[in-house]
Amino acid sequence: MKKTLYKGILAIALSALTLSSCDSFLDRQEDEQLTEEKIWASFNYTRQYFFNCWGYLPSEASSFYSGIPYFGASDETSMTWNYAYRYINFGSWNATNVPNDNFNNRYQAIRDCNIFLKNVLNCSDPILETDAARQSQLQLWYDSIRWARAYNYFLLMRDYGPVFLVGDDVMDFTASTQALQRPRNTWEECVKYVEDEMNYCAQNLPATLSGANYGLPTRGAALAVLSRLELYSARPLFNGNALYKTVRNPDGTALFPEEYDPQKWVAAASAAKKVIDLGVYSLYKDEDDPTNPFLNYYGVFQKPWNDELIFCGGGYQSRWALGVHTTPTDIASGSAYGGWGPTQSSVDSYAMASGRYPVTGYDRTGGPLIDSKSGYPAADREFELTNIVNPFLKALKTSDADATSNSPRMYANREPRFYVTVYFPGTGWKHGDAVGRATFSSGGAGHTTHDYPITGYLVNKWYDHTLDSYQGQWGNVTFPTFRYAEVLLNYIEAVLECEANGVTGPDVDHATAMLYWDQLRARSGMAPIMEVYTDATTEDLIDLIHRERQVELAQEGHRYFDVRTWMIAPQVCNGPVYGLNTDAKGTGPKETVPPAELWTRKVMETRVFRPNHYLYPFLQRELDRNKVLTQNYGW
Numbered sequence: 312m313k314k315t316l317y318k319g320i321l322a323i324a325l326s327a328l329t330l331s332s333c334d335s336f337l338d339r340q341e342d343e344q345l346t347e348e349k350i351w352a353s354f355n356y357t358r359q360y361f362f363n364c365w366g367y368l369p370s371e372a373s374s375f376y377s378g379i380p381y382f383g384a385s386d387e388t389s390m391t392w393n394y395a396y397r398y399i400n401f402g403s404w405n406a407t408n409v410p411n412d413n414f415n416n417r418y419q420a421i422r423d424c425n426i427f428l429k430n431v432l433n434c435s436d437p438i439l440e441t442d443a444a445r446q447s448q449l450q451l452w453y454d455s456i457r458w459a460r461a462y463n464y465f466l467l468m469r470d471y472g473p474v475f476l477v478g479d480d481v482m483d484f485t486a487s488t489q490a491l492q493r494p495r496n497t498w499e500e501c502v503k504y505v506e507d508e509m510n511y512c513a514q515n516l517p518a519t520l521s522g523a524n525y526g527l528p529t530r531g532a533a534l535a536v537l538s539r540l541e542l543y544s545a546r547p548l549f550n551g552n553a554l555y556k557t558v559r560n561p562d563g564t565a566l567f568p569e570e571y572d573p574q575k576w577v578a579a580a581s582a583a584k585k586v587i588d589l590g591v592y593s594l595y596k597d598e599d600d601p602t603n604p605f606l607n608y609y610g611v612f613q614k615p616w617n618d619e620l621i622f623c624g625g626g627y628q629s630r631w632a633l634g635v636h637t638t639p640t641d642i643a644s645g646s647a648y649g650g651w652g653p654t655q656s657s658v659d660s661y662a663m664a665s666g667r668y669p670v671t672g673y674d675r676t677g678g679p680l681i682d683s684k685s686g687y688p689a690a691d692r693e694f695e696l697t698n699i700v701n702p703f704l705k706a707l708k709t710s711d712a713d714a715t716s717n718s719p720r721m722y723a724n725r726e727p728r729f730y731v732t733v734y735f736p737g738t739g740w741k742h743g744d745a746v747g748r749a750t751f752s753s754g755g756a757g758h759t760t761h762d763y764p765i766t767g768y769l770v771n772k773w774y775d776h777t778l779d780s781y782q783g784q785w786g787n788v789t790f791p792t793f794r795y796a797e798v799l800l801n802y803i804e805a806v807l808e809c810e811a812n813g814v815t816g817p818d819v820d821h822a823t824a825m826l827y828w829d830q831l832r833a834r835s836g837m838a839p840i841m842e843v844y845t846d847a848t849t850e851d852l853i854d855l856i857h858r859e860r861q862v863e864l865a866q867e868g869h870r871y872f873d874v875r876t877w878m879i880a881p882q883v884c885n886g887p888v889y890g891l892n893t894d895a896k897g898t899g900p901k902e903t904v905p906p907a908e909l910w911t912r913k914v915m916e917t918r919v920f921r922p923n924h925y926l927y928p929f930l931q932r933e934l935d936r937n938k939v940l941t942q943n944y945g946w
Contacts, residue, residue, distance in 0.1 A: 347426070347430065350430075351430045351431070351433060351434050351435065352434075352435050352436060353434075353436055354434060354436040354438055354439065354445055357430075357431060357434045357436070357449070357452075358452075360423075360426075360427055360431075361427065361431070361452045361455075361456065363423060364420065364423045364424050364427050364456050364459060365455070365456070365459060367416065367417075367419070367420030367423070367459075367463065368420075368459060368462065368463075368624060369466070369624055369625075370624050370625030370628065370790075371624050371625065371790050371792060371868055372624070372625050372628055372630070372632060372633050372788050372790040373625060373628065373629075373632045374632075375632070375633070375636075375868070379395070379411055379868075380394070380395040380396035380399050380410055380411050380871070381868045381871040381872070382396070382651070382866065382868055382871075383395075383396030383397075383400070383651075384396035384399040384400055384871055384884075385870040385871040385874060385884065386654060386656055386657070386870065386874060386883040386884050386888070387653060387654060387656070387657040387660075387861070387865060387866065387870045388651065388652065388653060388654060388657065388770075388866065388870075389652050389654055389764070389765055389766050389888060389890070389915065389916065390650055390651050390652070391650030391652070391761065391762060391763060391764065391765055392650060394410075395410030395411040396410070398410045399924070400884075400916070400918045400919070401916075401918060401919055402918075402919030402920070402921060402924070405928070405946070406928040406929065406930060406931045406934070406942070406946050407930070407931050409927060409928060409930055412927070412930055413466070413467075413470065414467065414471065414474075414927075414929065414930065414933065415933075417463045417464075417466060417467045418477075418482075420459070420460075420463045421460055421463050421464070421477060422477075422481060422482055424456050424457075424459055424460035424463070425460070425477070425479055425480065425481045426481055427452075427453075427456050428453060428456055428457065428460070428479065429479070429481065431449055431452055431453050431456070432449055432450070432453055434449055451516075451517075451524065451527065454512060454515045454516050455516070455527045455528055457508060457511060457512055458508075458509070458512045458516065458528040458532065458533055458536075459528075460508065461504070461505050461508035461509050461512070461536070462528075462536055464476070464501065464504065464505050464508075465505055465536055465539075465540055468498075468501055468502075468505070468540075469543065469872055470926065470927045471926055471927050471929065471943065472498060472549070472555075472558075472566070472567065472926050472943060473495050473496055473497055473498040473500070473501045473566045473567065474495055474496065474501060475493040475494060475495050475496055475940075476496045476500065476501065476504050477493075488936055491937075492936075492937045492938060492939050492940075493937065493939065493940075494560045494561065494562070494564075494939040494940065494941070495560060495566055495940065495941055497564065497565070497566050497567075498544075498549055498566060498567050498568060499568065502540065502544055505536070505537075505540055506537060506540075509533040509534070509536050509537045509540075510533075510537075512528065512530070512532075512533035513530050513533040513534050513537075513585075514530075516528055516529055516530045516532070516533060517529060517530065518530045518531070518589065518591055519591065525616060525626065525627065526623060526625075526626030526627065528622060529591075529621075529622075530589065530591075531586055531589055531591055531592060531621045531622075531793075532621055532622040532793060534582070534585045534586045534589070535586055535621045535622060535793040535797075535798060536793070537582045537585070538579070538582040538583045538585075538586055538797075538798050538801050538802075539793070539797070539801065540582075541575070541578045541579040541581075541582040541583075541805075542579045542582075542583070542801045542804065542805060542876075543872070543876045544575055544578075544579070545575035545576045545578065545579045545805065545808065546876040546877055546878075547571075547876070547877065547878045548875060548876045548877075548878055548925055549567065549568065549876065550568060550571050550572060550575055551568055551569065551570050551571030551572065552567060552568075552878070554922055554925075554944050554945075555567035555944055556569055557944070558941060558943065558944050559941065560939070560941055561939050561941070566941060573808075573809070573812035573813070573814045574814055576805050576808040576809045576812060576814060577805075577809055577814055577815070577816035577818075577819060579801065579804075579805035579808075580802055580805035580806050580809060580816065580818050580819050581816060581817075581818040582801075583798050583799075583801040583802035583805060584802060584818040586621070586795075586798045587798060587799070587802065587827075591618075592618055592619060592620075592621060592794075592795035592798075593618045593619065593795060594607075594619055594795060594796060594799075594830060594831065594834045595607060595610050595611045595614065595617045595618060595619040595834075596610075596834065597610050603706055604727040604834065604835045604836025604837075605702060605703045605706035605727045605730065605731055605836075606706050607834050607835065607836075608727060608728050608731050608772075608834065608835050609703070609706075609731045609772065611791060611794065611796075612772050612773060612788070612791065613775060613777075613786075613788075615627055615787065615788070615789045616789055617789075618795075619791070619794045619795045619796065620789055620791055620793075620794055620795075621791075621792075621793040621794055621795060621798070622792050622793040623789040623790050623791065623792055624790055624792040625790055626789065627787055627788075627789055628787060628788060628789075628790075629785060629786075629787055629788075630773070630774075630775055630785045630786045630787055630788040631785040633773040633774070633788060633790075634773060634774045634775065634780060634785045634786070635647055635648055635649075635780075635785070636648050636649065636650065636651050637649055637651050637769055637770045637771070637773050637774050638740075638742075638769075638774055638780055639734075639740060639747070639749035639751075639756065639757035639763075639769060640749075640756075640757055640758070640759060640760055640762050640763065641747075641749065641756045641757055641759055641900040641901075642740055642742070642747030642748070642749055642756060642757070647762070647780070648762040649749075649757060649762060649763065649764060649769050650762045650763055650764055650765075651764065651769065651770045651866075652764025652765060652766035652767070652768050652769055652770070652890065653732070653733050653766060653768045653769075653770060653865075653866070654766050654768075654888055654889065654890060655766065655768075655888075655889040655890050655891070655912055656883070656888075656889065657733075657768075657861075657865065658721075658729075658733055658735075658768060659679060660858060660861050660862055660865075661725050661726055661728060661729035661732075661733070661862055662685075662725070662726040662729075662837065662858075662862070663685045663686045663687055663724055663725060663726065664686070664724045664725065664726055664836075664837075665685060665686050665724075665838075665843065666726070666832065666837040666838045666840070666842075666843035667682055667684055667685035667686070667843055667844070668682065668685065668855075668858050669681055669682055669685035669686070669687030670682075670687070677887060677889055677912055677914070678690050678912070679693070686724060687721070688720040688721065692720060693719060693720060693721040694719040694720075694721065694910040694911065695719065695720050696717050696718065696719060696720075696910075697717070697718070697719075697720050697723060698715055698716070698717055699715065699716055699717075699718045699722055699723050699738070700714050700715050701714045701715075701716065701730055701738050701739060702714075702727070702730055703727070703730035703731050703771075704730075704738070704739050704741060704746070707741055707776055707777070709739060709741055709746060710746075713739045713741075713746040714739055716737045716738045716739070716748070717737070717904070718735065718736075718737055718738060719910055722735050722738075726835060726836070726837055726862075727835050727836045727837075728835050728862055728863065728865070729862075730771075731771060731772050732770065732771055732772045732865050732866060733768055733769075733770070733771055734749075734768060734769040734770070734771040735767075735768055736749065736750045736751050736752075736757075736767055736768075736891065736905045736909060737749075737750055737903070737904060737905045740776075741776040742774075742776060742778070742779050742780050742781060743777065743778055743779030743780075743781075743782070743784070744779070745779065745781070748903040748904075749769070750897055750902050750903070750904070750905040750906070750909065751763055751764060751767045751768075751769075751891070751893050751905075751909070752893065752895045752896060752897030752902065752905055752906050752908075752909050753893065753894055753895060753896050753897055754896060754897040754898070754899060754900075754902075755897020755898065755899065755900070755902040755905070755906075756897070756900050756901065756902050756903065757769075758893060758897065759900050763893065764890075764893075765890060765893055765915050765916075766889075766890030766891065766893075766915060767890045767891025767892070767893045767909065768890070768891070770866045772865075772866065773788075773866070791867060796831060796863055796864070797863075797864060797869070799827040799828075799830070799831055800831070800856065800859065800860045800863060800864070802824060802827060803824045803825075803827055803828050803856050803859075804853070804856050804857075804860070805819075806819050806820065806821060806823075806824035807824065807849060807852050807853045807856060808853065810849045811849050811850065811853060825839075825840070825841065828840055828856070828859070831859070831863065832859075835863075840852070840855060840859075857873075857877065860873065861873070875925050875926075878925070880920050880924070880925065881920055881922075884918055884920040885918060885919060885920035886917060886918065887914040887916075887917050887918075888914065888915055888916050888917070888918055889912045889913065889914055889915065890912075890913060890915040891909050891910065891911065891912075891913065892908055892909050892910075892911050892913040893909070893915075894913075895907075895908035895909040896908070921945070922944070922945055923943070923944055923945025923946055925944075926943045926944070927943070928942060928943050928946035929942055929943065929946075
């Protein structure tokens with residue numbers, strides 16, 4: 312896709328002259344040196360170039376439903392729209408048809424970042440001689456773009472594994488294709504580069520920001536990237552994965568670690584602890600009612616710039632895209648496209664109010680295997696109807712009548728995060744002062760167009776239920792690209808894995824990890840994990856922290872990478888995917904009571920996951936132009 316390289320800069324500085332980006336990183340292209348001289352002689356043009364570089368970074372709150380597959384191509388979600396995730400889910404992709412291929416775009420970003428870093432501190436605008444604040448702003452921009460450059464590499468690595476590093480080099484697109492060819496660096500070399508860059512940023516970026524600089528990275532944002540990177544690097548996909556032993560550069564260099572190294576779990580624990588020890592972040596709790604577990608969890612996604620947020624991709628932005636795609640059609644909005652639906656397995660993943668996880672697995676027919684101690688009904692009674700007062704609606708001060716529904720027992724007595732995150736048919740959908748109900752039966756409320764959740768559930772946590780979207784009120788959001796709860800989960804997982812692997816370090820402390828886990832569960836109104844699972848072994852706790860992570864970070868884009876780096880995708884992303892029977896006939900868009908036929912587990916689609924699907928393939932055109940670029944496993 313063609314894209315203007317300097318975006319607004321050249322539109323202002325050059326009028327008619329533009330510099331278009333290339334379709335491939337290795338394509339030849341003219342440089343505009345005279346234009347660059349004009350840019351760096353002006354503080355305003357320099358600022359616009361900064362935003363050009365910054366603009367390459369993903370904005371999860373506005374692009375989740377189209378090009379970016381990470382929300383829709385995991386076992387927790389099915390989306391009704393025919394976008395990139397559909398190809399991934401059904402295995403219909405290859406090296407010539409790569410959904411959301413961002414390889415070239417990331418290197419365009421890195422090249423622009425390198426140009427900026429080379430010039431920004433030499434900005435020659437005379438105003439800088441008398442304006443210390445603007446001089447200081449240049450340094451903040453420099454450090455922020457160092458962060459952005461390293462983050463672009465991290466984004467490449469999580470999709471493709473090891474890539475090639477260009478350092479500070481501004482690739483000369485007037486050079487021959489052969490001169491531009493580069494082999495991939497190893498995984499360890501890529502990790503080391505991002506570590507070094509983010510450590511620089513952690514030392515030089517401020518601990519907090521304010522005013523117009525809100526949304527730029529801080530010291531915590533640099534350390535948070537390292538925490539996630541070290542965690543991924545310690546997990547099986549990038550730590551001695553036998554599948555990748557044959558993936559080598561033309562000179563025979565192994566691109567992935569060939570042997571498992573348990574010390575990487577020590578590094579992961581240390582990286583998470585550095586974020587925690589900053590003392591800047593805390594688990595969000597409602598300002599007016601800090602003991603309310605529903606408002607505590609919901610507020611993370613509703614309260615802008617709260618103390619749990621470490622970095623928000625896209626900054627402070629409209630909630631419209633998140634809201635309109637998670638609002639049932641026929642209620643709450645005249646133009647809703649509610650089709651972002653949790654799968655039945657995602658619904659099953661939530662604990663009961665007792666803190667125990669009820670569904671431990673599935674039989675051959677897809678029926679749930681139930682933990683008899685959890686308080687969940689027997690499998691043959693899970694769809695038995697009973698009156699349920701939705702406690703999340705009560706926390707939003709909804710009347711008893713509007714908060715009550717005659718619903719299956721499977722939705723009763725679940726943990727608070729369930730009610731905040733999952734909308735189930737027939738329960739109330741609050742929008743401002745009004746409350747509607749969607750059923751998602753065919754022709755019923757929420758399912759009168761192709762925009763409906765085929766699973767029979769909607770994501771609930773992204774909509775601002777205090778506003779009336781029917782009147783066009785959607786509100787704003789600071790999307791939690793990195794948040795403190797994730798870092799706590801990173802630390803707990805790393806410490807438990809250290810114990811399982813018999814390794815330790817100065818930041819590996821079991822008691823501290825369990826304290827953090829207790830705090831995380833207490834925020835959501837649940838007892839400490841060891842009070843619920845009194846006989847849990849280390850291996851049990853590792854499984855339980857995986858479950859905690861699935862629930863706490865649900866529908867935030869993490870699950871796609873978690874199931875891949877844990878290498879459990881063949882079990883959870885392959886085969887039948889269940890939801891409710893949304894083919895059940897409804898009585899019309901004003902229907903408020905779901906038909907009885909809706910209440911059954913039904914296969915809604917069958918997905919495909921093959922061993923080569925863990926990582927993206929490089930496009931064939933890149934391999935044709937860069938003869939020393941090694942393709943990923945199995946493509």
